[in-house]
Amino acid sequence: MARRYDTNDATDRVTGLREAASAVRRGELVVLPTDTVYGIGADAFSQEAVGDLLQAKGRGRNMPTPVLIGSPNTLHGLVTDFSELAWELVDAFWPGALTLVARHQPSLTWDLGETRGTVAVRMPLHPVAIELLTEVGPMAVSSANLTGHPAPENCDAAQEMLGDSVSVYLDGGPTPGNVPSSIVDVTREVPMLLREGALSAEELRKVVPDLEVAN
Numbered sequence: 001m002a003r004r005y006d007t008n009d010a011t012d013r014v015t016g017l018r019e020a021a022s023a024v025r026r027g028e029l030v031v032l033p034t035d036t037v038y039g040i041g042a043d044a045f046s047q048e049a050v051g052d053l054l055q056a057k058g059r060g061r062n063m064p065t066p067v068l069i070g071s072p073n074t075l076h077g078l079v080t081d082f083s084e085l086a087w088e089l090v091d092a093f094w095p096g097a098l099t100l101v102a103r104h105q106p107s108l109t110w111d112l113g114e115t116r117g118t119v120a121v122r123m124p125l126h127p128v129a130i131e132l133l134t135e136v137g138p139m140a141v142s143s144a145n146l147t148g149h150p151a152p153e154n155c156d157a158a159q160e161m162l163g164d165s166v167s168v169y170l171d172g173g174p175t176p177g178n179v180p181s182s183i184v185d186v187t188r189e190v191p192m193l194l195r196e197g198a199l200s201a202e203e204l205r206k207v208v209p210d211l212e213v214a215n
Helices: 010-025 047-057 072-078 084-093 127-136 155-165
Strands: 003-006 030-032 039-043 098-104 118-122 139-143 168-171 182-185 192-195
Touching: 003 010, 010 030, 010 039, 010 127, 010 168, 030 127, 030 155, 039 047, 039 127, 047 139, 047 155, 072 098, 072 118, 084 098, 127 139, 155 168
Parallel strands: 003 168, 030 168, 098 182
Antiparallel strands: 030 039, 039 139, 098 118, 182 192
16 A cells, blocks of 8 residues: 655655655655656666566656656766766756766666666756655656656646555645756767757757757
């Protein structure tokens, strides 16, 4: 039976974050609020947990799971060949609605799906998410919906879709909006905008004037 905690209540927040952290360490799934939409998350380094996440969503390995982190410093252990321009994007837009696709460290023993040696990583601008990520480390997190359904802006919608496949639901109230993060590929010499979301190409070009946009 899934447990749900109201993170706007001080007591419930402490209990919920403790229970969510324990669930992640056990290889179970949790739902958490972010600055874009609600996410379903698992320990990024547990192959079985990430597999359960994909199964809960009805999502194939051809759509690998992004990773959320609680601090830019965590990047040092996760990515390689991270350019000066990539760091400038981090400095300008993290925490926030910018996902960066980078080459992951070849020594990492994780399986996020068919990533071809890359990882899509983001630091969300949400205190509950940051607190959980700081406690448990990098998490594989995808929008908390069944594939093909709208991404949830509240915990009710997430729970209706995912039910008891999730151990702990952290209810932070409605999210600020349902616009997804913008995705920029920084594996290239010139970064490329793969998906325009909460951040426009115009905003990103204030940092990377030569930013290319995928067709």
